[in-house]
Amino acid sequence: MVDQSAVGRTFTPVTARVEPGRLRYFFNTLGETSPVYREEGAARAEGFAAIPVPPTYLFCLEMMDNDKPFEFLKMLDIDLARVLHGEQSFIYHAPIVVGDTLTFRSRVVSVTDKKGGAMTLIVVQTAVSNQHGAHVADTARTIAVRNEVAA
Amino acid sequence: MSGNNPAVGDRIVHKTFPPITRHTLALYCGASGDHNPIHVDIDFAKAAGFPDVFTHGMLVMGYLGQALTDAIAPSRIRAFSTRFAAITQLGAQLTCEGHVAELLENKGERCARLALTTKDEKGEIKLAGEAIIVL
Numbered sequence: 001m002v003d004q005s006a007v008g009r010t011f012t013p014v015t016a017r018v019e020p021g022r023l024r025y026f027f028n029t030l031g032e033t034s035p036v037y038r039e040e041g042a043a044r045a046e047g048f049a050a051i052p053v054p055p056t057y058l059f060c061l062e063m064m065d066n067d068k069p070f071e072f073l074k075m076l077d078i079d080l081a082r083v084l085h086g087e088q089s090f091i092y093h094a095p096i097v098v099g100d101t102l103t104f105r106s107r108v109v110s111v112t113d114k115k116g117g118a119m120t121l122i123v124v125q126t127a128v129s130n131q132h133g134a135h136v137a138d139t140a141r142t143i144a145v146r147n148e149v150a151a
Numbered sequence: 152m153s154g155n156n157p158a159v160g161d162r163i164v165h166k167t168f169p170p171i172t173r174h175t176l177a178l179y180c181g182a183s184g185d186h187n188p189i190h191v192d193i194d195f196a197k198a199a200g201f202p203d204v205f206t207h208g209m210l211v212m213g214y215l216g217q218a219l220t221d222a223i224a225p226s227r228i229r230a231f232s233t234r235f236a237a238i239t240q241l242g243a244q245l246t247c248e249g250h251v252a253e254l255l256e257n258k259g260e261r262c263a264r265l266a267l268t269t270k271d272e273k274g275e276i277k278l279a280g281e282a283i284i285v286l
Binding site (some may be wrong): 011022025027028029030031034036037046047048054055056059060062063064065066069070071081082083084085086087088089090091092097103130 | 156168175178179180182183184185186187188189195198200207208209210212213214216217219220221224225226228229230231232233234235238
């Protein structure tokens with residue numbers, strides 16, 4: 001079971017490039033057809049330097065370019081089968097577009113037991129910077145760990 | 152968004168998506184980098200205590216993000232967050248909605264806080280969230 005000693009723990013930074021082909025595959029999967037995401041000219045008309053990433057894509061980039069996408073679960077000794085996503089937030093400070101290279105730096109900010117220890121909520125915050133060193137976004141995820149598997 | 156002066160209570164986000172299939176989940180694994188087998192491997196899901204595979208929460212949030220940017224230009228979105236209220240089953244037909252909950256100032260910009268929901272075809276809430284947008 002994860003305890004308070006995990007708070008403050010940091011993980012190996014992840015560097016990810018926003019690649020156009022992978023981003024197109026994401027849009028195809030979700031059925032996204034908006035011109036701002038599909039046509040460079042439409043993106044520029046909206047004031048972007050290139051096609052922008054959609055609101056949730058930062059979460060994907062951090063996993064896709066991670067050598068070990070579930071590293072933080074392993075480091076905290078959490079079984080993948082017992083994990084549910086509880087909450088997710090994004091704060092956007094500056095545009096993020098195709099061709100950018102982002103660095104994700106994550107740390108555990110809280111560990112809270114719920115339901116008499118049947119569940120533990122772990123909050124991980126991530127600061128995202130781009131190739132120019134600009135702080136472009138902050139994300140936070142809450143992971144719910146089921147400490148007792150249903151029979 | 153029609154005009155830059157929405158009132159509290161206005162519904163400015165509304166979109167319904169096709170039913171979620173096993174194929175969608177397989178594609179989303181590759182599209183997202185989230186290869187947790189609980190979303191594609193029924194044997195793994197059963198061993199973990201679930202009756203079947205179920206949808207990635209971030210796929211559901213991805214749909215809500217799409218509904219949001221259909222209504223609001225991506226450059227106007229300052230923050231976006233959700234709570235995953237319930238597991239989304241295979242076949243779910245999701246409807247995303249957003250209402251203006253509050254008008255506010257945020258770092259010198261005129262903004263609105265939107266209250267967002269994603270429900271399945273039975274009306275069960277899957278995501279409850281909010282966004283801060285610039286007007």
